[in-house]
Amino acid sequence: MNGVIAGISYRALLGRRRIWLLVLLPAVLLALAVLLRTVGADGERATVELLKTFAIGIMLPLLGLIAGTGVIAPEIDDGTIVHLLSKPIPRPVIAQTKFLVAASVVAVFAAVPTFLAAYLLVGLESGVAAGFTLGALIGGVAYAALFMLLGVVTRHAVTIGIAYAVIWEGLVGNLVPGARRFSVQQWAQTVADQISTSSFLTTEIGLGFAATALAVVTAGGVVWAGQRLRSFSLTGDE
Amino acid sequence: MSDRSPVPNAPEGGSPPAGPSAPGLPPGPAAPVGVIHDIGYRHYDGARLGRGHATAALTVHSLRGIFGLGRPARAKIIPFGLFGIMMLPAVVSIAIMALAQQRGMAYPGYAVALQPIIAIFLASQSPYAVAPDLRFRVLPLYLSRPVTLWDYVGAKLAAMTAALFLLLAVPLTVLFVGELLIDMPGAPLTSDYLASMAGAVAYAVLLAALGVAIASFTPRRGLGVASIIALYLLSSGVSTVLAAVMESVNDYTAAGWAWLVNPFFLVDAAVQVGIFGTEPAAPGAYPGGIGVAAAIAAVLGLTVLSVAALIMRYRKAASR
Numbered sequence: 001m002n003g004v005i006a007g008i009s010y011r012a013l014l015g016r017r018r019i020w021l022l023v024l025l026p027a028v029l030l031a032l033a034v035l036l037r038t039v040g041a042d043g044e045r046a047t048v049e050l051l052k053t054f055a056i057g058i059m060l061p062l063l064g065l066i067a068g069t070g071v072i073a074p075e076i077d078d079g080t081i082v083h084l085l086s087k088p089i090p091r092p093v094i095a096q097t098k099f100l101v102a103a104s105v106v107a108v109f110a111a112v113p114t115f116l117a118a119y120l121l122v123g124l125e126s127g128v129a130a131g132f133t134l135g136a137l138i139g140g141v142a143y144a145a146l147f148m149l150l151g152v153v154t155r156h157a158v159t160i161g162i163a164y165a166v167i168w169e170g171l172v173g174n175l176v177p178g179a180r181r182f183s184v185q186q187w188a189q190t191v192a193d194q195i196s197t198s199s200f201l202t203t204e205i206g207l208g209f210a211a212t213a214l215a216v217v218t219a220g221g222v223v224w225a226g227q228r229l230r231s232f233s234l235t236g237d238e
Numbered sequence: 239m240s241d242r243s244p245v246p247n248a249p250e251g252g253s254p255p256a257g258p259s260a261p262g263l264p265p266g267p268a269a270p271v272g273v274i275h276d277i278g279y280r281h282y283d284g285a286r287l288g289r290g291h292a293t294a295a296l297t298v299h300s301l302r303g304i305f306g307l308g309r310p311a312r313a314k315i316i317p318f319g320l321f322g323i324m325m326l327p328a329v330v331s332i333a334i335m336a337l338a339q340q341r342g343m344a345y346p347g348y349a350v351a352l353q354p355i356i357a358i359f360l361a362s363q364s365p366y367a368v369a370p371d372l373r374f375r376v377l378p379l380y381l382s383r384p385v386t387l388w389d390y391v392g393a394k395l396a397a398m399t400a401a402l403f404l405l406l407a408v409p410l411t412v413l414f415v416g417e418l419l420i421d422m423p424g425a426p427l428t429s430d431y432l433a434s435m436a437g438a439v440a441y442a443v444l445l446a447a448l449g450v451a452i453a454s455f456t457p458r459r460g461l462g463v464a465s466i467i468a469l470y471l472l473s474s475g476v477s478t479v480l481a482a483v484m485e486s487v488n489d490y491t492a493a494g495w496a497w498l499v500n501p502f503f504l505v506d507a508a509v510q511v512g513i514f515g516t517e518p519a520a521p522g523a524y525p526g527g528i529g530v531a532a533a534i535a536a537v538l539g540l541t542v543l544s545v546a547a548l549i550m551r552y553r554k555a556a557s558r
Contacts, residue, residue: 016454018461019457024472028475028501032476032480035480035483036483040487043486046482046483050479053478054479058471062467062471065464066461066464066468069464070460074458076459141392155314155320156312158362158460159316159362159463162467163316163358166354166357166471167354167358209456
């Protein structure tokens, strides 16, 4: 953890136009929650459906993508990463710091609005709010690590990231049950299911597998990104 | 060349006029002598093709770039991979028609069924079309030629529109040709095919305008990709949630309107269902009557707004 790098990364993430996207996604979730409450469709089932499809299914991967790639990909794109890499700071520390920044941003912009939306609709009933908050937190952290790694590995990180989130997790995951085992969203839902006692939330993956997978993806992403930065070569733009 | 230079072997500039000459060099003249070498520059006196050709060349160049042609192999993977996925349902449908004599994918539902792929194509390729020029501030170079701002924006929009149209029209046409060749029982669904081709034009125009406009607001490619896909996912997510909520309180008219939040259903409702009368591709019915007029107005309005935003953005970019 390096304070200066963290400060620079926070500024890059929150100080530019990126912040509007980061704010827009939770704002839409909260607006939908308010709307559901207004029309009187604020039952537990509608809440679980909203959190599952919108909070975990759409907001979480997008926030993870924007924060995870946003902490490192623009610097690589500009070439300014060489200034950072030429300093006597261990490269894994750079990766860890950037991951912590991305993870904290996802935690604030994903987990907090998820809790608020759930609380607005069903209060603390049957642990839905707590479950989805923890799911969003852990899933968001895993997404941040995964997409930060992508940002270090390839220039097309954002496109590959959305292809994973939309095609693999969305399209293929809906059709092929086996694909769901390798989906961060499904792991996050499994975590949510453990805490919530709601009968409307059912998951097929065991907690053991989901927890292990989340830990492996998160730790593996950060470590690999650090290793990759150690032998990083800056290539030209296409 | 040296025989034409007036002072052979003279040191080119550099040597101080009154200073002592460097050892080993022949004593040069007192004042530096400028030499213009004839490097064989030829004046261009071919035909000047003018503004229209420049715009056309820019359009073709952008269109090739969107598909990664003329760029390294890595840039071709994503557009052609997505194009391949777009072709899959057509190929599978032809196989089903040939083997089981049953229809697979319906023509008007093609774009709606594959909307995530089209959205990813739009998101990943439209920043390519506009972001580098903005980032490296080369717009004044384009505008110092006969190309005007409208030509530049028009060329980029035309390229993206053509790319999206190809992405949709090629699978649809392959599917239709397959149907004709297999000779299915009953008349071929020519009207459905034509309606879906008209739909493809509308999809291409609306999505290209939206995508290029959003992409032009950031010189960063990654952020442009993320913005476009975020807006697509938001609109589709909001429309699904709203429609489900409205149906759960038995308000089916409102649910019909909720589908129109998604741009893919909007074009389907406006062009394919509204004008050509095909079956709606959304899980529910669209609002009829005033709904069709509203959908058509929304498609046109969104397109005009996006183009206006683009022009405003480029006026600002060109003045820097």
